[in-house]
Amino acid sequence: MDPLSLIRGVLDTTEDAARALVGRERLRLAVTGLSRAGKTVFLTSLIANLVAAGRGARTLPALDEAVGGRIRRVQVVPAGTETVPRFDPEAHLGALAADPPHWPERTEDFSTLSIAIDVERRTSLGGLLPDRRVTLDLLDYPGEWLLDLPMLRQDYASWSAATLTRLRRGARAEVARDFLAFIDALPGDAAAEDALAKRGYTLYRDALRACRDEHGLRFLQPGRFLNPGPRGEAPLLWFFPLPEGARGGLASLCARRYAAYLDDQRSNFLDPFFTRFHRQVVLVDVLGALHAGQEAFEDTAEALAAVAAVVSGGNWLERLLGAAPTRVAFAATKADHVPSRARDSLAALVEHIALGARGRAEAGGAATSFHALAAIRCTEDAVATLEGQAFAAVRGILLNEGRGATIYPGEVPMRPPEPAFWQSGFFRMPEFRPPRLDPAGASGVPHLGMDGLLAWLLGDAL
Amino acid sequence: MSAAPPPRVILEEPASAAQRLDFGWEVAVAPAAPIDRGWSSLGLAGLGLAVLLLGFSLLEAGNFVAAQFSQAAWLGWVTLAVAAAGFGLVFAAVGREMRGYLALGKVDAVRAAHARGDVVALRGALQDWQARLPEGRARAAGLADMPIDAACALVEATTLAPIARDAEALGRAAAIQAFAMTAVSPSPGLDVLVFSWRGIRLVRQVAALHGLRPGIAGTVALLRRVAMDAATVAATDVAVEAMLRGVLSSRIAEHVAGETAAGAVAARRMILLARAADEACRVLPRG
Numbered sequence: 001m002d003p004l005s006l007i008r009g010v011l012d013t014t015e016d017a018a019r020a021l022v023g024r025e026r027l028r029l030a031v032t033g034l035s036r037a038g039k040t041v042f043l044t045s046l047i048a049n050l051v052a053a054g055r056g057a058r059t060l061p062a063l064d065e066a067v068g069g070r071i072r073r074v075q076v077v078p079a080g081t082e083t084v085p086r087f088d089p090e091a092h093l094g095a096l097a098a099d100p101p102h103w104p105e106r107t108e109d110f111s112t113l114s115i116a117i118d119v120e121r122r123t124s125l126g127g128l129l130p131d132r133r134v135t136l137d138l139l140d141y142p143g144e145w146l147l148d149l150p151m152l153r154q155d156y157a158s159w160s161a162a163t164l165t166r167l168r169r170g171a172r173a174e175v176a177r178d179f180l181a182f183i184d185a186l187p188g189d190a191a192a193e194d195a196l197a198k199r200g201y202t203l204y205r206d207a208l209r210a211c212r213d214e215h216g217l218r219f220l221q222p223g224r225f226l227n228p229g230p231r232g233e234a235p236l237l238w239f240f241p242l243p244e245g246a247r248g249g250l251a252s253l254c255a256r257r258y259a260a261y262l263d264d265q266r267s268n269f270l271d272p273f274f275t276r277f278h279r280q281v282v283l284v285d286v287l288g289a290l291h292a293g294q295e296a297f298e299d300t301a302e303a304l305a306a307v308a309a310v311v312s313g314g315n316w317l318e319r320l321l322g323a324a325p326t327r328v329a330f331a332a333t334k335a336d337h338v339p340s341r342a343r344d345s346l347a348a349l350v351e352h353i354a355l356g357a358r359g360r361a362e363a364g365g366a367a368t369s370f371h372a373l374a375a376i377r378c379t380e381d382a383v384a385t386l387e388g389q390a391f392a393a394v395r396g397i398l399l400n401e402g403r404g405a406t407i408y409p410g411e412v413p414m415r416p417p418e419p420a421f422w423q424s425g426f427f428r429m430p431e432f433r434p435p436r437l438d439p440a441g442a443s444g445v446p447h448l449g450m451d452g453l454l455a456w457l458l459g460d461a462l
Numbered sequence: 463m464s465a466a467p468p469p470r471v472i473l474e475e476p477a478s479a480a481q482r483l484d485f486g487w488e489v490a491v492a493p494a495a496p497i498d499r500g501w502s503s504l505g506l507a508g509l510g511l512a513v514l515l516l517g518f519s520l521l522e523a524g525n526f527v528a529a530q531f532s533q534a535a536w537l538g539w540v541t542l543a544v545a546a547a548g549f550g551l552v553f554a555a556v557g558r559e560m561r562g563y564l565a566l567g568k569v570d571a572v573r574a575a576h577a578r579g580d581v582v583a584l585r586g587a588l589q590d591w592q593a594r595l596p597e598g599r600a601r602a603a604g605l606a607d608m609p610i611d612a613a614c615a616l617v618e619a620t621t622l623a624p625i626a627r628d629a630e631a632l633g634r635a636a637a638i639q640a641f642a643m644t645a646v647s648p649s650p651g652l653d654v655l656v657f658s659w660r661g662i663r664l665v666r667q668v669a670a671l672h673g674l675r676p677g678i679a680g681t682v683a684l685l686r687r688v689a690m691d692a693a694t695v696a697a698t699d700v701a702v703e704a705m706l707r708g709v710l711s712s713r714i715a716e717h718v719a720g721e722t723a724a725g726a727v728a729a730r731r732m733i734l735l736a737r738a739a740d741e742a743c744r745v746l747p748r749g
C-alpha cells in the first residue's frame with residue numbers, strides 16, 4: 001500500500017465513521033462475476049425489487065423480516081455531475097418486458113447507480129429521530145475486465161510465463177495453435193516491429209475469443225483484449241505473452257505496453273472502483289461451467305480465486321481501515337435452470353467451485369455464505385420422461401423460437417464431479433424468455449432467492 | 463452415478479409461439495391492505511349519543527311545532543321557522559366539519575397513489591387537488607399529457623415549493639409574535655396558552671395554503687399528523703437554525719434575547735411547526 005492510498009484509506013474511514021454518526025451511511029457493494037455470470041440482470045432485479053419493497057410490495061420477504069419491516073422508502077439517488085455513465089435499470093427492464101424480449105447486451109463499459117434506503121431506527125427511541133438513510137453504491141462493468149485485477153500484482157515476465165504455461169495445456173493449446181506457432185517461430189531477439197506486435201496481438205486475441213466462446217473458459221487475460229470497451233482497440237493493446245528467452249526489442253516493447261496497459265486499467269478501474277468495499281457478492285454461473293466440461297469448471301474456479309485474492313482479501317492494514325468487505329456472499333446464478341429440488345445442490349456446488357475464493361475472503365476476515373438464486377425467474381418446475389423414467393425438469397419459453405420447452409439440466413452434483421461425470425459432453429443451456437413483466441417494474445420482478453441473499457448481505461447494515 | 467441421463471431439451475409439439483410464463487407476481491407481492499380497524503367502541507358510543515341527541519331533539523321540536531300550530535297558525539309558523547333555522551345551522555356546521563375532515567383524507571389518497579406508482583389515479587388526484595387550491599395560487603398546466611414524474615416535478619416546482627415558502631413566511635411571522643409575547647407576558651402559564659393558540663392558528667393558516675379548511679375535527683386530525691411529521695422534520699435541521707437566527711437578529715430580539723431563552727425556544731418551535739404543518743398537508747412527499 002503506497003502512502004497516497006494509505007492517506008485516502010484513512011480519509012475514507014473517517015468519512016464512513018462520520019456518516020454512521022449522523023445516520024447517513026454509505027455502503028459499497030461489489031457485484032463481482034466473470035463474463036456472462038449475470039451481473040447486469042442481478043443489478044436490474046435488485047434495484048427493481050428494492051424500490052418496489054420501498055413502496056410496500058412484498059417482493060423481498062426475507063429481507064423485510066431480517067430488518068423487522070423497518071424499510072420506509074427506497075429511491076434511486078438522482079444523478080449528480082458524475083463522469084461515469086449511469087446504470088439504467090429502466091432500460092434493461094423495458095427491454096426484458098418488451099415483446100419480443102431482449103436480455104441485456106454484453107456490458108461494454110462501467111456504469112454506476114446509488115440507491116437510498118430509508119429505514120426506521122432500531123432503538124425504541126427511534127420514533128423520535130429522523131429515519132436513517134443507507135446509500136447503496138452499485139457498479140456494473142464487463143466481466144472480462146475483472147481478470148485484469150490479478151495482473152496488477154504481476155510483472156510482464158511472470159505474467160508471460162504463467163499465461164504461456166496455461167496456454168499450452170488442454171483445450172487452449174488447440175485453439176491457440178496459430179499463436180503458439182507464431183511465438184515459437186519468433187527469434188529471441190526480434191526487433192520492435194509494430195507489424196509483428198500487431199500480428200501477435202491479433203493471433204493472441206483470437207485465441208482468447210475462441211477459448212471464451214467455444215470452450216467456456218474464463219481465466220483469460222487481459223480483459224480488454226476480449227472486451228475493448230468504449231475506447232476501442234488502442235496501440236496500448238498491441239502486446240502478447242512472450243517466452244522467457246525473448247530479450248530483443250519486441251520483448252521490451254511488449255513489456256512497456258504491458259506496464260502501460262496496467263497503469264491505464266489501474267487508474268480507470270481499480271483505483272476509482274475496486275479499492276474499497278463494504279460488502280461483496282460473487283456471482284457464479286456454476287451450471288454453465290458444469291455443462292461446459294471439466295476444464296471450464298476448473299478454469300472458472302481458478303479465475304474466481306485469482307480475483308478474490310485482490311477484491312476480498314485485504315491485508316491487515318486494509319482490514320483495519322475497513323477497506324476489505326466484511327461479508328462476502330457466493331451465489332450460483334440462473335437457479336431457475338434447475339428444478340427446485342436441485343437448487344440446494346447448486347448452492348453446495350458453488351461452495352466447491354469457490355473454494356479458493358472463499359479461502360481468500362476468510363483469510364481477509366470476512367464472513368462468507370453460499371446461495372442459489374435467479375435474478376429473474378424464467379421457468380416453472382416440470383417433469384421430463386426420459387427412457388421411460390420420470391425426472392424433475394423445468395419448463396420455459398425459448399428466447400428465440402418463442403416455443404415452449406422442457407429442459408432436463410442433467411444431474412447437479414453436490415461436489416466437484418467424478419471423472420465419469422464429464423463423459424456426457426458439452427451442453428449449452430438455451431436462453432429463456434423472461435416471464436410477463438411490468439415494464440415500469442412497479443411491483444419488482446419475479447425472482448428466486450434474491451431476498452435470502454440480501455437479508456444475509458445487508459440485513460445487519462439496515 | 464452414471465445412471466442419470468445427459469442434459470436434454472425437449473421441445474413442445476405445437477411449434478407455434480407459446481404464451482410467456484406468468485407467475486401472477488403483482489398479485490403475490492401486493493402490499494397487505496392496511497387493516498381497517500373500523501369504529502372503536504368509544505366512537506360508536508359517541509355516534510350513538512349524537513344520534514340520540516339530534517334525533518330526539520328533532521322529534522321534540524316536531525312535536526313542539528305541531529303543538530304550537532294547534533294553538534294558532536301564526537305561532538306554528540314562527541316556531542317552525544325558528545326550528546328550521548336552528549337545525550339548519552347545526553347541520554351546516556356538521557357538513558363543514560365532514561368536508562374539512564374528508565379533504566385531509568384526499569391528501570392521503572394522492573400520497574398513496576404516488577407511493578404505489580399508480581399513474582392514472584395520481585394524475586387525476588393531482589388535477590382535482592389543483593382545482594381546490596385557493597384563488598391566486600399558481601397551478602401547473604398541461605398535467606394530463608406529461609410523463610408522471612415530470613408532472614410531479616412540475617407540481618412541486620410551480621405550486622408546492624411556493625406554498626412551502628409562504629408557509630415559512632407564516633412561520634417566521636408567528637415566531638416573531640411568539641417571541642414578543644413570551645418576552646412581555648407576565649406568567650409562564652399564560653405563555654403556554656397564548657403559544658398553543660398561536661400554534662393552532664398557524665397550522666390552520668398553513669393548511670389553508672394547501673386548500674384545506676379543517677373544522678374542529680379536521681384540526682384535531684391535522685394536529686395529530688403535524689405532531690407525527692414534526693418528528694421527521696429534524697430538530698437539528700440546518701434550515702430551521704438559519705431561519706431562527708434570521709428572526710432573532712432583529713433589533714428587539716437582540717435586546718431581550720439574553721433574558722428570554724424561553725422566547726427563543728418558542729420562536730424556534732413556531733418555525734418548526736410551520737414546516738411540519740407544510741409537510742403534513744402537501745400532496746406529494748418532499749423530494
Ligand SMILES: Nc1nc2c(ncn2[C@@H]2O[C@H](COP(=O)(O)OP(=O)(O)OP(=O)(O)O)[C@@H](O)[C@H]2O)c(=O)[nH]1
Nearest residue numbers: 035036037038039040041103107142143374375376
Ligand atoms: N433464466 C435466467 N437466465 C439468466 C438470469 N440471469 C442472467 N441470465 C442469462 O445470462 C445472460 C447473461 O446475463 P448478464 O447479466 O448480461 O451477464 P453479465 O454478468 O452482465 O455479463 P457481461 O456483461 O458480459 O460481463 C443473460 O443474457 C441471460 O440469458 C436469470 O436469473 N435467469
Ligand SMILES: [Mg+2]
Nearest residue numbers: 039040106107
Ligand atoms: Mg453485464
